[in-house]
Amino acid sequence: MLEAFGLSDPGCVRANNEDYYLLAPSLGLYIVADGMGGANAGEHASKLAAQTVADFVWQAEEPCAQVLMKAFEEANRKVITAASNDSMLEGMGTTLVAALECGDDILIASVGDSRAYVYHAGQLLVITEDQTWVHEVGRRLGIDEASLRTHPMRHVLTMAIGVSEQLRVHSYAVKPQPGANFLLCSDGLHGVLDEDFIAETLSSDASLEVKCERLVNAARQNGGPDNITTVLLRS
16 A cells, blocks of 8 residues: 655645545545636535545446446536536546556556656656647747747647536556656646756655645745645655
């Protein structure tokens, strides 16, 4: 079983926190979701999606290698249905990234731009691939990184839970090494902190709680323009 700790903060600009995280060590399941939508819709979408995934995993009887994909599809259906049944929730959606212990592997699934990283032996690697205009369109057009950082389309997602019945889920399998740190986070963290700082923080011998606090506090000190959520796992 992985050691785990999570922390979420509204940041320095937003009045409410639309991020949501879930730790379910009894299921070997860990989730970060970053909601979007008017009023309280973003908060509703992120919580509904995360809890739907947890419920699906808890009830699943099939091999766990298939569970996350189907759980994400069920979360997508639940969010779409909830939005269609309540005008106050219309247009809501959420990113979703989850890690599930499956035998000797950790399975990762993601939709949107919340990320999963692994840090081991002095190296920080991004596991997930952002589903954003910047990554899927801008870079393929050859736009340089400096221009992409200020591009008006830089915050546009190309996929999210709740926006389309045609869901694209990215999935990965990682074999955890002893002492490896896994980070799940919303873009309020990875969009503000550089990877050198993240790697330096994860390299320390501090507790997962202290590491989470350092990451969140650093994002706030850098302006905290969005909600900030981090879940740390240690094998």
